[in-house]
Amino acid sequence: MKKMKRFWKYSLVSAFAVFSLAACGKPSDPSATGASVPDAAKPKTNEPVTLVFGMTGTEEQFKLKISENPQVKAKFPYVTFEYRSVNVGLEKLLSSNDMPDLINVVYRKLPEVQELKLGTDLSPMVSANQFDLNKFRPENLESIRRYSGNGQLMALPDSTNKTYSTYALAYNKDLFDKFGVSYPKDGMTWDEAIDLGKKLTRMDGGQAYYGLHVNNPSGVLTWQQGLNYVNQQGKVDLSGQKWVELFRVNKRLYDEQNRVAPPNGITTFTNDKNFAMWAGSVRELFLNAEKYDKEFRWDIATFPSFQDAPGIVPPEGGVFVLTSTSKKKETAFEVLSYLLSGELQEDTVAIFEKGEKLGKHVDAVKNRKASIYVTDKITEQGDAVLSAQIKAMNTNQLDINTANRNAQEAIQKKYNEVQEQPAR
Numbered sequence: 001m002k003k004m005k006r007f008w009k010y011s012l013v014s015a016f017a018v019f020s021l022a023a024c025g026k027p028s029d030p031s032a033t034g035a036s037v038p039d040a041a042k043p044k045t046n047e048p049v050t051l052v053f054g055m056t057g058t059e060e061q062f063k064l065k066i067s068e069n070p071q072v073k074a075k076f077p078y079v080t081f082e083y084r085s086v087n088v089g090l091e092k093l094l095s096s097n098d099m100p101d102l103i104n105v106v107y108r109k110l111p112e113v114q115e116l117k118l119g120t121d122l123s124p125m126v127s128a129n130q131f132d133l134n135k136f137r138p139e140n141l142e143s144i145r146r147y148s149g150n151g152q153l154m155a156l157p158d159s160t161n162k163t164y165s166t167y168a169l170a171y172n173k174d175l176f177d178k179f180g181v182s183y184p185k186d187g188m189t190w191d192e193a194i195d196l197g198k199k200l201t202r203m204d205g206g207q208a209y210y211g212l213h214v215n216n217p218s219g220v221l222t223w224q225q226g227l228n229y230v231n232q233q234g235k236v237d238l239s240g241q242k243w244v245e246l247f248r249v250n251k252r253l254y255d256e257q258n259r260v261a262p263p264n265g266i267t268t269f270t271n272d273k274n275f276a277m278w279a280g281s282v283r284e285l286f287l288n289a290e291k292y293d294k295e296f297r298w299d300i301a302t303f304p305s306f307q308d309a310p311g312i313v314p315p316e317g318g319v320f321v322l323t324s325t326s327k328k329k330e331t332a333f334e335v336l337s338y339l340l341s342g343e344l345q346e347d348t349v350a351i352f353e354k355g356e357k358l359g360k361h362v363d364a365v366k367n368r369k370a371s372i373y374v375t376d377k378i379t380e381q382g383d384a385v386l387s388a389q390i391k392a393m394n395t396n397q398l399d400i401n402t403a404n405r406n407a408q409e410a411i412q413k414k415y416n417e418v419q420e421q422p423a424r
Contacts, residue, residue, distance in 0.1 A: 046078045049331050054086040054093070054100035075338055079331065090116060094325070101326035102336060104158055106318045108375040110147040113321055115377060119154030120322045125333045126153065135160040135340070139372050144319065146374045155319035160340055161348040165368040166281040167313040169193065169304060170269060173297035175200060175209065175276040184277060184301040186364060187311070190221075190249045193277065193304040198256050200276040208274060210257045215280030216264050217253055218387045221246050223314040225306060226371040229382040229411050236378075236415050238408040245306055247393065247400040254394040261394065270295075279304060281316070282365065283348075286355045293358060302364045315370040381414040 053066055066072055067081040084093065084100045090112055093099045099118070113119050126133060133141060140157040148154045171184050181199045188196070197211020214220065225246065231237040254261055262268045262275065269278035270285070273296060282300055285292060292298060303313045320339070322332050356362040386407055393403035 048078050048080070049328055050080045050082060051102065051328060051332055051335060052082045052084055052098075052100040054084040054103035056085070056087055056105070059083045059085075071343065072335075072338070076335060079335065090118065094118070099323050099325045101323060101328055101332045103321045103323060104318055105321065107143060107147075107315065107373070108379050110144070110155060110319065110321075111375055111377045111379070113154065114147060114149070118321065118323050118325065119148065119152075120324050120326075120329065121148075121152040121154060122156060122322060122333070123153045125322075125329070129333065129337065131337055135162070137162050137370065139315070139370050140317070143315065143372050143374055146372070155321045156336065156340065157317060158320050158340075159317045159348075160342070163367065164348050164352050164362075164365050165303070165313045165370065166283045166316060166348070166365065167279075167303040167368070168282045168300040168365050169277055169279050169302065170266075170282050170285055170298060170300050171277045172269065172273060172275070173299060175273075179204075179209075181276075183299070186302040188301065188304050189307050189310075190304045191252070191307075193279070194249075194252050194256050197277060201257050208258075208260075210260060210262070210268075210275045212253065212257065212277045212279065213262045213268050213275040214253055215266070215278070217250050218246075218390045219383055220280070220314050221249060222383070222386065223373050224312060224371055225309065226373045228374065228376060229378050230376050230415065236408060236412040238404055238411070242306075242308075243404060244400065247390070247404050249306075250390045251393060251400055251403075259394070261391070283351070286351045286360070289355050289358050289360065299359075299361050300364045301361065302368070309371070311369060312371050313368045315373045378411070378415045378418055381418065382411045385410045385414055 053062065055062060057065075062081075062083040067083070072081075084098065086093065086100070086103055086105060090099075090103075090109075094116060103118075105113070110119075125131070136157045141153070144153060144155050144157070145151045169184055169188070173183065176183055179200055179202070181196070184193065184196060193212055200209060200211040202209055225242050227242055227246065229236055229238070266278055266280065266284050268275045270292060285298065285300075302311070305312050320336055322329060322336060326332055352362045352365065389403055389407035389410060392398065392406070393400070398406070
């Protein structure tokens, strides 16, 4: 039972995972056009049925969370669940007539879902089943509706946690005390956090110490600002002050820490303990709070933000899509509703409440507003190009204007390649 309470502590999708898709034809199901779904009004039956569930995780994770979960089996004894990995690509699953009934993907895959006409407008089902949308963060629903282009609800967020963000600034009290530096405060800007980190970046007793590690800075800072590569006129556009700030902050993060770019992940903070601060998802810290408390003294402050958007954190999580190709939409929606019920949703609240009992500053992640981030079909390629260009800016000591121009040209080239691909 303890394992079952941990059902949704980890999202079925890895945050901002990437897998490539190729061209394909359109599905034949009429609901692919976004029309009302007849299944919403059909009487429910408990006849034996097989539902195929697509996810980025392993089959072992699928068994633990879905097919062999006692709670799910008890709720749906008439449903047989089958696993499909969506990492092979949605186009391949579609072209081989093996598209799952339900898929769990990150938000950035919604443009692919839309282009392949795989989404189902869930509004009729939501209404017919009196499904409560108030359980979700408004900005998550808004992002989904913007993806559809016409306000349709073609997916549902995979988390009902409205209270806590997992983005925060974790800090090692032992290192701050060792060097006589005051702890981080809530409400810091990126410049303030970097300036604080400078005070801790040094060599001491033959050991190098660094002030601030931001996990995946080029991506996280882009998402935090809700930046898109393609403007409303359909052109690649990296102009404007927000883009200038993105490059400037990334450059400072590198330059002010003796030109060191640590690998992504929290181990520099939890294991190596040579970074005084770590900015990213603190879920790992709070899941294992008691363990880490025995190893070093730590706490959190609010995630640093840009001066023109104080308190805004990056979006997180993924979505559930009931595919247009599914012939079992009624049962699939019933299962989806259960997966999004309080009975099975991730117990993020309990995770942070446990941390609060240990004296952690949990208010730093409470009631934080996330940016509304709507990606497009160039986002994945654009993110990769941007990361490479920021790395080149840092290692080659380019000025931010040159780096911005290089990134614009490289992303434009990728965009042109995508535009030249045959229509799906």
